Amino acid sequence: MTDFATFDAADYLDSEESIAEFLAAAAEDPNPDVLLSAIGAVARARGMAKVAADAGLGRESLYKALAPGAHPRFETIQRVLHALGVRTVFEPAKA
Numbered sequence: 825m826t827d828f829a830t831f832d833a834a835d836y837l838d839s840e841e842s843i844a845e846f847l848a849a850a851a852e853d854p855n856p857d858v859l860l861s862a863i864g865a866v867a868r869a870r871g872m873a874k875v876a877a878d879a880g881l882g883r884e885s886l887y888k889a890l891a892p893g894a895h896p897r898f899e900t901i902q903r904v905l906h907a908l909g910v911r912t913v914f915e916p917a918k919a
Contacts, residue, residue: 834868857892864890878907
């Protein structure tokens with residue numbers, strides 16, 4: 825039997841560009857849990873405690889907000905994205 829390490833995207837999010845591309849791709853998915861999961865991966869890559877503190881949240885509150893099936897307030901997501909050093913950009917949908 826061969827043991828494989830569990831894949832964690834956070835292990836590969838080591839540049840601002842890779843983080844931005846990762847989040848942009850996740851935002852395209854119609855399932856909101858995909859974006860929450862992606863934001864969680866970026867937060868793990870940056871350090872959950874630091875991101876939570878920078879967003880003005882408790883660490884446990886951050887984990888709950890980013891859990892699958894969670895319905896965090898838009899304000900919470902904005903604060904987390906700001907703490908991660910990324911911003912949302914809106915553009916027309918492609919036809």
